[in-house]
Amino acid sequence: MNLGLKNRVSLVTAASKGIGLGIAKVLAEEGSKVVISSRNMDELEKARKLISSDTGNSDILPVVCDLTVRDQVEHLAHVAMDHFDKVDILAYNTGPPKPGTFSELNIEDWDYAVNLLLMSAVWLTKKLVPHMVERRWGRLIYVTSLTLRSPITNLVLSNTVRLSIAGLAKSLALELAGNGVTSNGILQGHILTDRATQLLMDRSRRTGKTPEDLMREQLKDVPAGRYGKPEEIGYLSAFLASDKAAYINGTMINVDGGLIKSIF
Ligand code: NAD
Helix, strand or coil, rough: CCCCCCCEEECCCCCHHHHHHHHHHHHHCCEEEEEEEECCCHHHHHHHHHHHHHHCCCEEEEEEEECCCHHHHHHHHHHHHHCCCCCEEECCCCCCCCCEEECCCCHHHHHHHHHHHHHHHHHHHHHHHHHHHHHCCCCEECCCCCCCCCCCCCEEEHHHHCCHHHHHHHHHHHHHHHHEEEEEEEEEEECCCCCHHHHHHHHHHCCCCHHHHHHHHHHCCCCCCEECCHHHHHHHHHHHHHHHHHHCCCCCECCCCCCCCCCC
């Protein structure tokens, strides 16, 4: 299937590693020009080289942006639109929030998480949407977490703050549908990234269990019997970004190997 992304410009946030990098790679493979951002230019430069060498696409622009800082987020939107004249596709992904239970987290942790997981989406969307509406074409894709459907005990910030992204994505879908702009979300399950490996190593140190045993435990609940790959979030993002997905609007889609058991 030709997804027709060749003349499109995508902006992928938190894209130097893991899920964001997987999304950026697939969008680049499909021929889209891609702006990638994260906090560190050395890491971004590594990601740019990897994407270009793996896909043969040299239209990759790295831009430093800490998602918790409003000026940097707005600067990212301006640089992206200046460089490629437009941004058609926002694939919004974030860094992970601090883990912890309600009792362990302090008010500063909440403030940081609200900026990281919610306000960054608002700042970025606010800058990009008027141009999408003007061109009567746009794709908003919010990559969140399975915690929206199934909260995890020690991820209270993710369980709570990320839920508001579902409200944002749906509100935008209702508001913008007549303008050729769609808005959807992705709820990913266990994806094997550096971060996921670090969390396993950390739990291994705390529990005395081997990382292999912990992996087996985690996968017991996943009918597919394996971890997802970052590119598998990319494949759905690329489809949602295409004209073929013009009638998919306002949905939150699980990519979790069957982990979430609820029907709706
Ligand atoms: P990762 O650590 O592999 O990659 C995170 C990326 O975010 C990196 O590029 C990092 O530089 C960037 N980043 C971190 N803080 C940032 C900030 N303040 N501003 C801008 N960029 C920042 O993580 P991942 O596993 O790819 O996870 C990506 C997101 O998906 C996270 O929010 C994570 O909580 C969520 N998630 C991951 C999984 C999983 O199994 N990996 C499952 C559900 C949800």
